[in-house]
Amino acid sequence: AQTYAESEFWKQEVDAGNMPPVAERLPDAPLVVDLRAKGREPGRQGGTLRTMITRSKDVRQMVVYGYARLVGYDADYTLRPDILETFDEEDGRIFTLKLRAGHKWSDGADFTSEDFRYWWEDVANNAELSPSGPPEFLRAGGRLPVVTFPDAQTVRFEWPVRHPSFLQQLAQARPPFIYRPAHYLRQFHKSYADPDGLAQQIRKRRVNSWAALHNKYDNMYKNDNPSLPTLQPWISATTDKGSSRFLFVRNPYYHRVDSQGIQLPYIDVVEMSVVGGGLVAAKANAGEVDLQARGLDFRDTSILKKGEMEGAGYVTRLWANGAASQIAIYPNLNFNDPVWQKVIRDVRFRRALSLGIDRRIINRALYFGLAKEGGMTALSRSPLYDPDNLHRWSSYDPATANTLLDEIGLTERDRRGIRLLPDGRPMEFVIETAGERQEVENALAIITDTWRDIGIKLVMRPLDRDILRNRAYSGVTMASVWFGWDNGLPTAETPPAHLAPTQQEFLSWPKWGQYVQTRGKAGEAADMPAAQELLRLAEAWDRALTSQEQEIIWKQMLRIHSDEQFAIGILAEAPQPVVVSDRLRNVPVDGKWAWEPGAHFGVHRIDEFWFADAESNS
Amino acid sequence: MSPLLSVHNLRIGFGKAPDVVQDVSFSVQRGETLALVGESGSGKTITCRSVLRILPRAAQIRGGQILFGPEQTDLLTLPERQMRDVRGNQVSMIFQEPMRSLSPLHRIGNQVGEVLKLHENVSADEACKRVLAAFEQVGFADPERAFRAYPFEMSGGMRQRAMIAMAMVARPQLLIADEPTTALDVTTQAQVLGLIKDLQRETGMGLILVTHDLGVVANMAESVVVMRKGRVMEAGPAGPILTDPAHGYTRKLLAAAPTIPKDIEPAPPLPQEDLILEMKDVSKTFTMKSRGWQAPQLVKACQQVNLKLPRGKTVAIVGESGSGKTTAARIAMAAETADAGAEIWFRPQKGAAPVAVHDMNSAQRVAFQRQVQMVFQDPYSSLSPRMRIRQALTEPLEIHGIGTWAERRDKAEEMLRLVGLNPGMLNRYPHAFSGGQRQRLSIARALTLDPVLLVCDEPTSALDVSVQEQVLELLEEIRDEAGLSYLFISHDLAVVARLADEVAVMRQGYIVEQAPPATLFNNPRHPYTRALIAAQPKPDIRRPIDLLEVSRGAGAPRDWPEPFGFDGDDPPALREIEPGHKVRHHA
């Protein structure tokens, strides 16, 4: 049997008898990470990792970065069991999850199928806690699964129809927690807690019902309750929410070890401080962080490099952004103005817009030419990548663009050379932005010039993020700018729902999305053939039996997108500066910076990073 | 022995203009009083101020020396830091216009006591005690009230006395008094002068006394400097100069000095029919600004004043400083509202329906304001500091839309000439005038509108006798030609005797005696009237008045002999003892 070394950090506690030794804390079969096989160096425990967030709410990033999931992606973006010892999928309908025997919550209590049952029966299906029933993602074809708990280490989900996206959902950056620390939460649950004690708690916590109390203490994602047991590598150790510094200490019961028998995470303490967005670069430049990407933009690179050269003790790495597009324009197909709507829905118009963008210059001006120019599609590292999709309708070709626009019949122009709409108004194409990113403004400034050549006047309108969304959702926005799809690295198994008009967040079809999301209560049904085709394909993917089938569907959908230019991507894979302390090891040199899949740092397994001593460093 | 202060060949000028003070020299010994007399605007004030080096920014000292003290330090070159010790401590000054010279935001006691704190390092209590004592000495009936009062709550004379107290509490070696008693009635004046004399005897204080009142000079000064147009005309011991003036100007001055004529021909009582102004039962009670927790103190400024002013006549009010003269006049002008029950009637023309001044509508008010004008006791504060004199003088015309621009300017020029000023001064701001010049400006302004009633509140107090003569003549002339009526307030009984058709004597808010001047001056009945007349100084060095004696005046009302005495708020009625002669006495 493997022997495990006790961490310095908890040694005192263990010696004092407050905590069992490490061997007893680990699951019977911990997840052993073979670092060398991954091309990483095994490290040693210790150290404090400093990083910054811009709002105190962002403590939830620890859940993202920690990335302990039932199943999670590995570096190749394939799904592997993580907290689970194994999982088993039958027919895309029946999922058997096997837990690790002896796995414990961060407070030392056993983690068993009871925790799943508690969630399923006492939370998800409790009318007071979840009045509208279990979460939507558990529905396949509108049907809920049958969940059974054959033994302490086994949980089974069984659907009548295929539910292929179930596992992917579990691996999300923001995972659905389908388990809860039952032993802890029972004290707030009406069915378990002693009524007097509960009533007292309700009063003390200034809430009005036991459900509110339960809700208050049950936030696995928000990470705001330090006493809530967790399975993440670090556990929150800061109680004061108003604080500007949050500390996280190593989870003594964490389930991963390296092949030397050293329990992960290597790093003892993570210190997150809340810093104003504008000051992140300045603080990083001053060497006040060990690992930072959030809050840094590409344009900070020069100042970061400068700090690096002046010996602030870090290196600046440039990772590629994992969003499908760094900047994408979403012409609103649901725009309320009927004349405009008709124009926008004309594919030739959208193609002309795209052809009228000089992506090379934008790339050069904003990203030193380091980003990838082209439309919005799967990124080059995705198996679904197709260079044709990237380049279709996305080369700078004002002549073709003009021809296309003329073909639509927009031939009239005013004195300034701006084309006129059929009803005689000049074509002032208003693009609304969230006003947060200067690169967007600069890109639009460049596009303004090239669009003028095709007779379209671009009017940029910076708004507040929330206002922008609300306007777009209600159809008053003509067009908006946002990132491309979060997930630029899809595989055939990735659910393609976001490619079809199923979500209002895709700002080209907010109303169609609402229609699907609200099951017809709001919004409008998609009424363009291409969009209907996308919907059909998305459903087909659900039913597809093999990944080959799924891949074909994916490719069709991507092809439709690049053909139709629903969203006009401009650039992708823009470099994301990542500041890494000189002392920090195992941080990939060439990583992907993606929310989905990958949970930003999560997929790079921050728990495997470690601090080299100063001597061994030089 | 070296003199306490000697001024040698002092020359001062403004801007590029010629010197306003030319080669002035004089000296003051310890314990000596030097009187500085002369024409209004002759540079007296500027000379005095140069001793303390507090000249207007635009002034330049172009030459000369001012030597002070046993060391004969030149005050003109003394470093600022040492100068600070001289000011207020060794040399202090009573400014000519005390109303402007006090900070409006600080209580009087505070401002006066500050001198002690600055130079003598005394405790707050001690300072307070000494200030109260000084207030008592300068004739405040209620020193406590004065201590707590703000300048705007005081009458002109009270402010002047506060200024005097301020200059004297620190017992300086040299006191420069620039017309210190212009706003004081003669008894109070005697008291103050007596006080200064005492202090001189006690401490050997030197005194430079600027005054226009040759009677005061005769009573106070050992030596005299006569100035005119910035030059010393004559200087030397007081006796010879007053008795046998050598210089033509001095002679002219002495000749112009007014006195109460011995035998005024008795005039019939004033006609009672065509009254231009009638005040009935006018009383005014002020509420003093109190500290948050104290109950507010009430001041009865004037009480039950009844006055009748026939058209074309002059009614004069004389009386104690602080007795409510100004208040009564302001009420007549509708500048102040009287307590309830008062009635003031104004008849613009003969036979016209009277206007109730206490209750006018806005049309009436506009008409009233055009016909009634006032010469303010304090001309400096009644001129807007940011208006050139031309604007100030043409403003009344502009307000009432009279004339064109050029006509207004011509009128302004003419008015200036009438009061003896140079129209070249039209572009100046008010601060660039001497005290007497400002007073004349004020008169000129009041006259521009050709009013029918003019309320004059001590209009000539700052004028030298010759200019005063000129102004009085002017007033008489207008009265006779245009039938102007005057409500005339003055401390100078000689002026009153000359101008008035009827005189009301006020004391503590009450009219105590009222009669035509002949009757009043020949046959004064009320003890206070008698005291006043006795206290009037005469420009005769051989017959000095006993300052101490006259300053006692008639004493407090409760000490007055029967049937005049009364206590508190319960005075006897004003009764007619002979036609046109009213005296407040018990029947």
Place this chain on the structure above:
Amino acid sequence: MTFFKYAAYRLVTMLLTLLVVSVLIFVIINLPPGDYLSNQIAELRATGQAEGVAKAEFLRKEYALDQPIWRQYLVWMGFAPGPNGYSGLLQGNLGWSFYNDEPVADVVGGKLWLTVLVNVAAVIFIYAVSLPLGVIAAARSKTWADYLTTFIGYLGLATPNFLLALILYYYGRKYIGLPIGGLMDPSFEGEPMSLAKIWSVLVHLIVPTFVIGTAGTAAMMQRLRANMLDELEKPYVETAIAKGMSPSRMLTKYPLRMAFNPFVADIGNLLPSMVSGSVIISVVMSLPTIGPDLLDALRTQDQFLAGFVLLFVAFLTLVGTMISDLLLVMLDPRIKFAGRRS
């Protein structure tokens, strides 16, 4: 009217005004269509997060948000009893912040005093710097001292705050080791007061105070200088000089007091304007003041939080105006508030 009567009268007016303002604030907050919970419910529904919806619905009921608007106001203020014993502002229940998912009191609690701290520091800075400098600039007008202070003042005024903050932070850190952002070293947070902690707070306050304060300082200094110049030639100043007062004492006792009148009128606005004015600064400089919360609350229509903060700022404004009115009467005995006879 005695001072006390006036003060009492002023207090009553203030409370009445506050009442009016509270209504207006409530209306303004509710003016934009929708509210936090409805938005959230819509979004949660759309994304299929049913548990959130339940919670949101629950909160709506709990805080009477399902009732007509006038009733909501009454309940919020505590004039009418709310459901389930929700008691309203007057009884100290500040309501629930939906955005932060915490009682408003908890969100606001610690930050209020920090807000006050930062702003009071700025106010002190403004006064401590601009009073003497303004007086000196006036007394020594048209000398290098005057020009230099003017120049620096305008430099601060003409630099956008954020740029100024960035420059000061960056070079401050580079050359004198000043900390960047925050109000104290994080390690002191939640620690009891100690000298080291106070020191840390002071060091951290340097840049924010400077950034928030410069604009105010320059403004105050220039205005003070102008007003002082007007007073310096007045006769009462000569009297003071004739008394032999030292210039500094004389200047502060007499002309300064006179020149101060317009500033007293504005004292009331100092605190509240900086609370709202420093919102943006606080956001960019990551100061844990109430400002950023207010901005978030307004953006997301988190009505109780926004309402309370706004009401609090309004309260500060009103109290400030009242104090300045009272000070005005105390400072200038000539002032009467009675009407003019026309």
Place this chain on the structure above:
Amino acid sequence: MSILPDGRYVDDAPYDAAEDLSAIERADLDAPSWLLMWRQFRRHRLGLISGAFLLFCYLMLPFAGFIAPYGANERNALHLYAPPQAVRLWHEGEFVGPFVYPITAERDLVRFQWTYEADRSTPRPLEWFCDGAEYRLFGLIPTDTHLFCAPEGATVFLWGADRLGRDVFSRILYGAQLSLTVGLIGITVSFLLGITLGAIAGYFGGVLDWLIQRTIEILRSLPELPLWLALSAAVPSNWGPVAVFFIISIILGLLDWPGLARAVRSKFLALREEEYVRAAEMMGAKPGRVIRRHLLPNFMSHLIASATLSIPAMILGETALSFLGLGLRAPAVSWGVMLNDAQNLASIEIYPWTAIPMLPIIVVVLAFNFLGDGLRDSLDPYKS
């Protein structure tokens, strides 16, 4: 002069009792007040220079396009972040006339900066009265003639180029057109309101005062932030940035007056008790006149100082609001917009010339200040 035996001093210059006043200068007397003021003002050297400078600035505005070598939004894709270029006269000891060396950009992928290399061998003389980007003279006449332009194959970035390769110098000139004008409207509105209402409240007191005071209190207590947020959602989409900013500066003016009004009021409460105000009233002056002629002049210094102080706020107003998406934005150019672009560390530390717009702001603000000071001085009665 003679000394009499009794020690008396007697002046023996001829004495004329009736000696009249000296002759007066008519011209001087008839000078209208503005002339007198101007004479005073002329003596304030700095104020005079500042005034002349500002006059020059404003006169230049219609010609900004002519003086600027580039268009306001003319990008030079090959010269991003180009540093300021010197215009030289001598090349290798030889007089060539004004010329520049062409520069070429290099991507430095180690430091992630643009570096520039000047080609010192080929001097390129500037072109004069040449054709360039189109602009509107006086905002009306479209033309494309510029005073000077970059020669073929070279650039002339006097003050460098920004992130998109736009000429900072030209943009400053164009920016002046907006920065120096639009905000003035807001100031005017707020001053008019503030002075009028403050004066009414202070002078009349009583009920009017009460009403105005409560309005002020309520206005001040009401939050501006939600207003801006609402506004940013409500402004029609196709409004140009300048139109939006125009509206906003007027609204700013409408909201900004209470501070001034209170200052005016408190001062007037005290001033109205002054004797000269009473005197004017007793002469029959109407309230309007009393306020204009007697009260306002005594508060002029404060007003001038306040007006001067709001100049920087007016120029930079948009930077504060752009945070809420309401400020001026591209394609409008103003100094505030330019500074907004420069609000990051790289601009300060690596490309400092992008922060050059601070310079004209400060110069203009100081000029306004000295002009105001001169004005104040010329109104000061004691300065003569």
